[in-house]
Amino acid sequence: MTETLAQRAYARIRQDLLEGFIAPDTVLSERALAARSGISRTPLRSALSRLEREGVIARLENGAILVRSVSFEHLLEIVQLRQALESAAAGRAAQAGMTPELAAIRDVMAEYAEGRSTAFDEFWAEDDRFHDAVARTAGLRLLPGILTEQRATARRCTITRTHDRFADQAREHIAVIDAIARGDAAAAGAAMALHFDNVRARFLGWLGR
Known part of the structure; x- marks a missing residue:
């Protein structure tokens, strides 16, 4: 007990x-x-x-x-690590092929891309689903656990909670899923890498406000 x-x-x-x-x-x-x-x-x-x-x-x-707080520098390190891991995972997922889970996530992301309003924690949960689904589609069994740990750390950095509009992130997710659906490994990896470049740019932009 x-x-x-x-x-x-x-x-x-x-x-x-x-x-x-x-x-x-x-x-x-x-x-x-x-x-x-x-x-x-x-x-x-x-x-x-x-x-x-x-x-x-x-x-x-x-x-x-x-x-303990999580510094902005630590947050950027997490972004860099995830970019390397998840770009490779997206390429592998494209080789494995589209899944019903990714198709369902794409439908949800399309709603956000069209302006659906939501709270931070709700979108964060959908963001988790997207990244976990890509890792699982790639057949990388250890990666979801690594991502869970890194996301939990990043979430403790207060700057991650300063944003409440998610259309750009949703469109970036859709680009990755569409490349996976086409079986285009290079495009899927590049779309995921661009997503994290944009995540980094958004963090830097929010920091400068």
Whole structure:
């Protein structure tokens, strides 16, 4: 039961961090987190130990808990890493062929490309589906887990939450899917690389506002 509570506390705190309910650089106490999670200190400490090992939080000398921020430089490193991995994955996906999952995702992205309004977290979930689907279509079993970890880190950088219009991203996703549907590996890889070039440019643009 303790392990179940610890897992629940871990998931709750992590989700609060990802969705911005607990801001980066916030200093928290175990008492406050226990009250927020509705559990006792023992399972909470297990959850916090896991988050500390993942580099999400840090213990201060006075025992308080610091929520680590993700720097803009770290965010750009993640973009560069994902660009290399996912461009190659898109090319492999084109060789494997179109899937019903990618076709369904294309339909959703078409709605966003036409101006469908949505909240950040809703589009982020659809963005996850797109990138995971490309990796799975490519037959790269380890890549979805790597992407999940890197996206979770990137999401903790506050600049990623400053945007609420997603038509450009949707059109870029569609370009990748259409190249996969044609079986054009070179075009699929190039479209994914361009997508991440544009992601980087958008981040830099938002930083300059």
